Amino acid sequence: MRSLSPALLGLALGLLALGPALGPGFVLRYDMVFVPDPPVVLPGQGFPRAVPSDLVVALLSAVLPEQAVQKAILLGIFVLAASGAAALVPSGRLGPRLAAAAFYAWNAYLAQRLLLGQWALLLGVAGLPWAVRAVVLGGRARLALALLPAAAGGFQAMLVSLLAVPAVAVSVPGRPDGAGPGRPDGAGPGRGTGAAARRRPALPPGARRVGEAAPVLGVLSLPWLVPALLSGATTDPVGVDAFAARADGPFGVAGSLLGLGGIWNAHAAVPGQETWWSSGVRLVLAAVAVWGFVRLRAGGPPDAPEAGRSSGTGRPGPAAVPYRAGLAAAAVAGLGVACLGAFAPGVLKALIGWWPGFGPLRDGQLYLAPFALLQAVGLAGTVRAVASRAAAAVAVAVPVLVLPTFALGAFGRLEAVDYPGEWRHVQRIVNTDPAGGALLSLPWGAHRAFAWNGGRVVLDPATKLFARRVVWNDELLVGTPGGRIRVAAEDPLARAAAEALRGAPEERPRALARLGVRFVLEHSSENVFQGGVTVFDGRELRLIRLSSPS
Incomplete structure (x- = not known):
């Protein structure tokens, strides 16, 4: 039961957030369009924004009621996000893991993207911690399984994964004995023995992991990448101004982004999140979380459940997380992309004018997902450092208390109809x-x-x-x-x-x-x-x- 606690917490948060959306009928809002008897069709012309997500829904709806498919996907996002964030926490203690689970499954980024109807993107966001964990542990099959939610979601979900997975792969340190990521004794697929192995030059651990991850990312991107390249679709650089991050509180664009908000569509904001209180507490929470993440140590075996050492004060010392540098790099890069459209739109317009493939960067706030995961792990690190059950309870409750109006379908903004x-x-x-x-x-x-x-x-x-x-x-x-x-x-x-x-x-x-x-x-x-x-x-x-x- 203890191991299932993060998933159960995610389920509870999903039930609380969706509320009336779980009733009979379909939830229809902006990009969230589910229909009765969805047809199984191949992508047409235009940019394949709903590829392969529409096909996945159609195939699932052939064996399950369409309404049940939508509700299972929406609840699954919360469960997958919470359990994945908890699995990344370098602690066997339940309190820090639940803190990470609650934060990653209930924050302004997830709420705004859900209110924009971007469930397919959120599949990739929910699976992101599992993808990071799979990179650390090693193995193509493990990574492919972890990336399946993003692959089903399509191009936006995979772009979020493409931002984080290579960065983590490059930065994860090798074991002191030179063993590979998959087995503690260094043996693994393709590793030779004897004189032949000694003559073979060893690849750096980062290059080996990137080589392992690249074909998986490439193959899982083909369903949307091939139609995109063949579509003949164009990208209007004017979209940079339309989709740039915007202030949704009193602290400007930068403050909104640091608090994981700042989406371009004002109608996707959670009711009341623009207040001084909500915006201020989210900024304080972000600072606490970043401080907790900075305290973590890089290195250590990827499968160690508790890598911290005692500091001599009765509290655990800084924990060791092998993905620390990679996740930090991905978070900084994502924050930079989010700021690009708001503070340097001319650069992004020039890139899109040169090649339309830069078009997905217009909606820069989308790339805050690694920063949200960093904050979740960092909040867990802070709870672990404090080593108090009361602190853990507060950390689990605070994300909900900061955005209480995300509950009950954002007070009716998400509701099932027929x-x-x-x-x-x-x-x-x-x-x-x-x-x-x-x-x-x-x-x-x-x-x-x-x-x-x-x-x-x-x-x-x-x-x-x-x-x-x-x-x-x-x-x-x-x-x-x-x-x-x-x-x-x-x-x-x-x-x-x-x-x-x-x-x-x-x-x-x-x-x-x-x-x-x-x-x-x-x-x-x-x-x-x-x-x-x-x-x-x-x-x-x-x-x-x-x-x-x-």
């Missing part, structure tokens, strides 16, 4: 149509706010509902203190469809059909699309079938 029946009806019509062709979703905008979803903003569900290519406007309008910023569409087909929609109303059906569009789906209240054959006209949705181009 789709109206006509959505399922339209899905059946489109998915049973034998003819090929894409579906165009109107109105021409990326997000919707349905009354049946409590007016919460969500990415257009049509993008994930149909077993055929869906054309939608991936252009974004982002409000900033200086006004609204328009971020150009990435999908070439979406740009072509936008051009067709700007034409004369009577010419639109023919122009869209030439682009390969078979259906047009629009809200009945819009009723602006002329032409084609209406095959369904409900209170909310209208489905139009276009004729083949002549």
Whole structure:
């Protein structure tokens, strides 16, 4: 039971945080779009942001109810995060491990990303401590297993792992006897014996671990990397201004980032986190955690449960953690990326203009995940140094007390609802149509706010509902203190469809059909699309079938 305590704490925190989101129905908010009967489809054009996460959900939904799949994933994030952070703590004592578990499963970063609907990213964040542990212990199979949550999450989840795993691999010291990371006697796969082994030049431990981790990271990145390279998607440098970290409290952008906040979308903030009290306590907690992490010693065997020495005061001395330098480097790098868009946007714009592959760096706050893990381990180090049960109890409770409004679905911001029946009806019509062709979703905008979803903003569900290519406007309008910023569409087909929609109303059906569009789906209240054959006209949705181009 003692070994399961961090996981059980994570489960309890997940139940507390999700609250009404665990009721019947789907949780729909921003990027979090789960649909009934999700189709098993390959990635289309445009940047593969939901690859392979949509496919994973579709495959799981083939054997489990779709609603249960979403709720299991959301609860699993908390359990995986808490148990992983606890597993990294260099102490066999339960108090420090629970402190790390509570902090890593309940902080501003996780809360804001969840309220932005980025569950796929959070799979990688939750699995990050397990990936760090796997690097330290060694073994490709162990690392591949630890990276499976990030691989399922897709590009953002893997980018967070790519920031931390190589840094830890380079920095983990070798054993004093030269043994490899996998076995204490130095024997391992590929190690020779006798004269041949003595003639073979030994690789530095860091190079050996990087060589072990690189192919695993590369193979697990292929599901999204290959479609990204083949997509022809472009990246608008203006997005740097739209997605740069912003102040969400009285201490400016830097203070927000140090407290693990600072997300670009103000609607993803936890209620009340902008107050002096919440922001101030989070900064103090960050300082305490960093101090606790600095006290840790580098080195020591990776599997030692308690590597600290007595300081002569009755309290344990600094603990030895082999991943200390690597995690610190990843945290500093992530904090630097987060600051780049806010304090040096010109540099990032130039990089994106040179190569669109730098586009994922626009949302720099995303890369604070290693810093969150550093703070979790550091807080555990502080609790271990104090060696007090009362201090451990306070450390477990403080993360929740600092952000109490994350509870109960962030006071209703996360809530389960069900789709109206006509959505399922339209899905059946489109998915049973034998003819090929894409579906165009109107109105021409990326997000919707349905009354049946409590007016919460969500990415257009049509993008994930149909077993055929869906054309939608991936252009974004982002409000900033200086006004609204328009971020150009990435999908070439979406740009072509936008051009067709700007034409004369009577010419639109023919122009869209030439682009390969078979259906047009629009809200009945819009009723602006002329032409084609209406095959369904409900209170909310209208489905139009276009004729083949002549």
